[in-house]
Amino acid sequence: MKNSRKLLNKEISLAASPLSWLFISFALMTFIPGYPILVGAFFACFGVFQSFQSGRENNDILYTVLLPVKKTDAVKAKYRFTVMIQMIFFIISALLTLLRMIFLNKAGPYVENPMMNANQAYLAYLLLVFALFNTLFLCGFFKTAYKFGRPFVSFIVVSFIFILAAEVLHHIPECQFLNDTDTLCNTTMWGILAAAMAVYILFTAVSCRIAMKRFDRVDM
Numbered sequence: 001m002k003n004s005r006k007l008l009n010k011e012i013s014l015a016a017s018p019l020s021w022l023f024i025s026f027a028l029m030t031f032i033p034g035y036p037i038l039v040g041a042f043f044a045c046f047g048v049f050q051s052f053q054s055g056r057e058n059n060d061i062l063y064t065v066l067l068p069v070k071k072t073d074a075v076k077a078k079y080r081f082t083v084m085i086q087m088i089f090f091i092i093s094a095l096l097t098l099l100r101m102i103f104l105n106k107a108g109p110y111v112e113n114p115m116m117n118a119n120q121a122y123l124a125y126l127l128l129v130f131a132l133f134n135t136l137f138l139c140g141f142f143k144t145a146y147k148f149g150r151p152f153v154s155f156i157v158v159s160f161i162f163i164l165a166a167e168v169l170h171h172i173p174e175c176q177f178l179n180d181t182d183t184l185c186n187t188t189m190w191g192i193l194a195a196a197m198a199v200y201i202l203f204t205a206v207s208c209r210i211a212m213k214r215f216d217r218v219d220m
Contacts, residue, residue, distance in 0.1 A: 007069065007077035008084075017054045020085055023047030027092040030118045031100070033109040037116055038163045041129035044089040045137070045155065048082050052141060052148055061145045072212040075142055079208045082138060086130045094123055105182040113179075116167055120189035121178040124196030125166045131203040132159050142211035145218050 024047070029040035055061065064074040097118040104110055110117055116125075133155055140151025170179035183189045 004073070004076065004080070007064070007067075007073055008080050010064070011051075011077050011081035015051055015055045015058075015060045016081065017047070017050040019050040020047040024085065024089050024092065027089050027096065030093050030096040030122075033113045034115055036163060036167055037118065038122065038125050038129065038166055040093070041089070041126045042156075042159055042163070044086060045130065045133040045159075048085055048133070049137065049148070049152055051081070052078075056146060056148065071216055075208065075212045075215050079134070079138060079204070079211070082134065083204065086133075090123070090126055090130070093118075093126060097123055101181065101184045105184070107181075110181050116170065117179050117181050119178075119180060119183045120186070120193040121170075124193045125162075127193075127196040127200040129159055129162065131200045132162065134204045135207045139207040139211045139214070142215040142218070145215055 023043045026040040026043040029035065029037045061074060064077065065071050097120075100110065100118045116122055136155040136158060137148070137151045140154065141148045143151075169175050177183075177186075177188075180186070180189075
């Protein structure tokens with residue numbers, strides 16, 4: 001437990017790129033009408049990617065495994081740091097979404113917004129984008145613990161296909177409710193968010209286990 005905290009502190013103080021923290025501010029996209037606000041989730045992941053890029057150039061992984069810790073602890077530390085950034089972004093987005101749903105649910109720019117509105121479905125999509133990042137990029141990176149180009153390109157392609165599909169989905173008549181602005185008491189929407197949270201937790205946990213097994217086989 002102490003090693004876990006120390007490694008996470010190492011990630012925060014030594015390995016994290018300033019862009020990882022700066023791109024959390026893209027959660028403010030939640031307030032922008034007429035804009036694909038789900039793109040903010042991609043930028044949050046891009047900030048984490050910058051930390052991995054910086055870490056590779058500074059031999060951060062090699063430094064970590066040379067410490068008196070288990071090799072797989074290096075993987076757990078990277079996952080914990082990534083989840084921390086994602087959850088900070090998600091919490092800010094959720095608070096801003098609640099503000100929109102409570103105080104701005106009748107505001108013209110949002111009611112007439114042809115793009116995605118901030119509601120529970122939007123928050124669910126955020127979690128799914130993060131799940132894609134953790135599965136495609138993080139797990140892919142630890143095949144070699146060095147090459148990250150292909151895993152990140154895979155994430156870019158899949159995430160933008162997902163973002164496009166999410167923007168199209170609410171234009172289908174049967175799915176128009178996904179873009180409603182007044183959904184605070186809609187149990188279906190809260191159920192969608194709960195399901196997305198379960199998917200996020202499952203995909204992150206499973207991909208972390210796979211990443212640990214992959215990294216354990218990597219000859220440093």
